[in-house]
Amino acid sequence: MKILVISGFLGAGKTTFIKALAKHTGKDFAILENEYGSVGVDGDTLKDSMDAGNVNIWEMAEGCICCSMKGDFTASVLTIANTVDPEYLVIEPTGVGMLSNIIQSLQEIEYERISLLAPVTIVDGHSYERYRREFPELYRDQIASARTIVASKMEQADAEERKVLGKKLREWNPDALIVTEHYSGMSSDWWNRLLESGYDGQVLKDAGANTEGMPDTFSLNGVSLESPERLILLMEQIVYGQFGDIFRAKGHLRAGGRMFRFDVADGQYSVMDMDTDQEGKAVFIGNDISRQKLRRVFFRRREKGAPVKARAEISRS
Numbered sequence: 001m002k003i004l005v006i007s008g009f010l011g012a013g014k015t016t017f018i019k020a021l022a023k024h025t026g027k028d029f030a031i032l033e034n035e036y037g038s039v040g041v042d043g044d045t046l047k048d049s050m051d052a053g054n055v056n057i058w059e060m061a062e063g064c065i066c067c068s069m070k071g072d073f074t075a076s077v078l079t080i081a082n083t084v085d086p087e088y089l090v091i092e093p094t095g096v097g098m099l100s101n102i103i104q105s106l107q108e109i110e111y112e113r114i115s116l117l118a119p120v121t122i123v124d125g126h127s128y129e130r131y132r133r134e135f136p137e138l139y140r141d142q143i144a145s146a147r148t149i150v151a152s153k154m155e156q157a158d159a160e161e162r163k164v165l166g167k168k169l170r171e172w173n174p175d176a177l178i179v180t181e182h183y184s185g186m187s188s189d190w191w192n193r194l195l196e197s198g199y200d201g202q203v204l205k206d207a208g209a210n211t212e213g214m215p216d217t218f219s220l221n222g223v224s225l226e227s228p229e230r231l232i233l234l235m236e237q238i239v240y241g242q243f244g245d246i247f248r249a250k251g252h253l254r255a256g257g258r259m260f261r262f263d264v265a266d267g268q269y270s271v272m273d274m275d276t277d278q279e280g281k282a283v284f285i286g287n288d289i290s291r292q293k294l295r296r297v298f299f300r301r302r303e304k305g306a307p308v309k310a311r312a313e314i315s316r317s
C-alpha cells in the first residue's frame with residue numbers, strides 16, 4: 001500500500017484536488033479523511049462527490065491525526081493495510097494538521113508493505129500572505145514538509161503574480177516541485193508521478209497484488225515496561241525468536257521512568273533515549289507472531305497473591 005498525504009490549509013481545495021487526482025490517473029484508491037467535528041466545513045465532502053461504488057473512504061473525526069488522534073491514526077492505517085490493502089491510500093489531514101508530524105507517524109509504521117509517497121501540499125495562492133502572517137508555524141510546516149506544492153485559487157493571477165508566489169514558496173522549501181499554473185493543465189505523466197514518487201525521491205515499483213506469504217503486523221498501544229533492562233531483555237528475546245519470526249519491530253515507550261525509542265531490524269536492535277513524552281506504542285512485523293505472549297509482556301495480569309514481578313513464560317530461555 002502506497003500512501004499519499006495531501007495536506008493544505010483550510011479552504012485550499014484539497015478535496016477538489018483529490019477528485020482531480022482520481023480522474024487524471026484513473027486509479028482506484030482508498031481515502032482516509034480527517035475532519036474536525038462531524039461535518040466538513042466546506043460541505044464538499046468526498047463521499048458525496050466521488051463515485052462511492054469503487055472508492056473506500058474512512059473518516060476520522062473529533063480530533064486531529066497529527067496530535068490528539070496520533071495513535072488512532074497509525075492504528076487505522078495499519079488496519080487498512082492489513083484488511084482492505086488498497087494499492088493507494090490517500091490521506092487528507094485537517095487544514096490545521098502539521099504535515100511533519102503526520103509524516104513522522106507514517107514513517108514509524110513504514111515497512112515492506114507500507115510505503116510513503118512524496119507528500120503534496122495545496123496552497124491557496126489568494127490567501128497566502130494572510131495565512132503566512134496569521135499562522136506562521138503551521139503554514140510553514142505544511143509548505144516546508146511537502147515534496148510537491150500546488151497553488152490553487154490562482155485563476156485570476158497573472159504571470160508576474162505566479163512568479164512572486166513561486167519565489168516565496170521556494171524560500172520555505174527550496175527542494176519541492178512547485179506548481180503555480182492551474183493543475184487542470186498538468187500532463188497525465190505529472191499526475192501519475194504523484195502516485196509513483198517515494199518520499200525520499202526514488203520511484204516505487206508496483207507492489208503487485210500478491211499477498212501470499214505476506215508478513216503479519218501486530219501493534220500495541222499504551223505499552224510500558226518497568227525498567228530499561230526489561231526493554232533490553234525484550235529486544236534480545238525478539239531477536240532470538242522467542243515471540244515468533246519477528247523481523248522488524250519499532251516503537252517507543254516509557255521504561256522505568258524514561259522514554260525510549262526502539263528498533264529491531266535484520267536480527268539487530270537499537271534502543272535510544274527520547275526526550276518527548278508520548279503514549280507507548282509498539283509494532284511488530286513478521287510471521288507467526290506470538291501475540292498473546294507479547295501482550296503479556298506489557299500488560300501482565302496481577303494474579304492473586306503473586307508478587308507484581310511474577311509473570312508467565314517470558315523468563316524461559
Ligand SMILES: [Zn+2]
Nearest residue numbers: 064066067097
Ligand atoms: Zn494536530
